[in-house]
Amino acid sequence: MAYDLEEQEQLASLKAWWAKYGNVTSWVLIAGLAAYSGWNGWKYYEREQAAKASALYDEVQTALASKDAAKIQRATADMQSRFASTAYASMTAFAAAKQAFEANDLKTAKTQLQWVVEHGNEEHKALARIRLAGVLLDEKAYDEALKVLAVETPAQFASAVADRKGDVLAAQNKLAEARAAYTAALNASDKKNPGRQLIQIKLEAIGGTAPAEQPKGAA
Known part of the structure; x- marks a missing residue:
């Protein structure tokens, strides 16, 4: 009998808790399940889209x-x-x-x-800006080319952006600014980058001097 009474008290407590919180709890659980299901569905959709895009890319x-x-x-x-x-x-x-x-x-x-x-994406945008500025340079649309390049880009593109700015400024005969841009391009480029030699040639062609390399261990 005591067991039955204890059981009834627990059941009553459970009913009271459910009456107060059950509906909210259900919605939380449903939302969680929906989010999980939606995430899996979205990942499947992404994979499917990528597969179809790959097939179309082959046609391209x-x-x-x-x-x-x-x-x-x-x-x-x-x-x-x-x-x-x-x-x-x-x-x-x-x-x-x-x-x-x-x-x-x-x-x-x-x-x-x-x-x-x-x-x-950010990397593709940066590369597109560099190439677009090159096309505008060919069209002699110098101000527009510089405007295209005048945005923040990922660090790995800093050298290429500065190099392209140097090309545009040199075409405008703004040699001091072009030298500064080429110097910035050299400073931002990796020492093993084969493109460094071309940047240096362009810099020297307009009267600039390549920055001296810091000795190992220098601050």
Whole structure:
């Protein structure tokens, strides 16, 4: 009897607790399960999208090999409309921009690079800005090129950005500023970077001097 009474008291306590907190607890559990389910569903969706984008990217490569400009642009537009969130979309835009640039279609090249600037990840955006500034340099749109480069970029692109700024400033005959940019490019580049020699040649061509290397152990 005592056991039955104790059991009844526990049941009554449970009912009272459930009446007060049960509904909230249920919603928390449901929300947690929904989030877990949604996360797994999203990861599956991402994998599926990447697989489809990869297949379409193969078609882009075939079009590039054939140098069929119209087909390349159609495939690129298809990739960007269907799989804009994947890296394949930026890779396709870069490839399409390169093909257009080589065909002297600077307008299309700029359009594709601008797409990456607006939709790519941070690394792709930085690379697209450097290449877009190069196209604008060819068009002698110097101020616009400098504007494209005047944004914060990941540290690993600091040398390339400064180098491109130097090219634009040198083309404007702003030699002091160009020397400063090339010097910054050298300072930011890895000592093993094969591109350092070209930067140094450009710097010296406009009357600059490469910064002396710090001896090992120097502060």
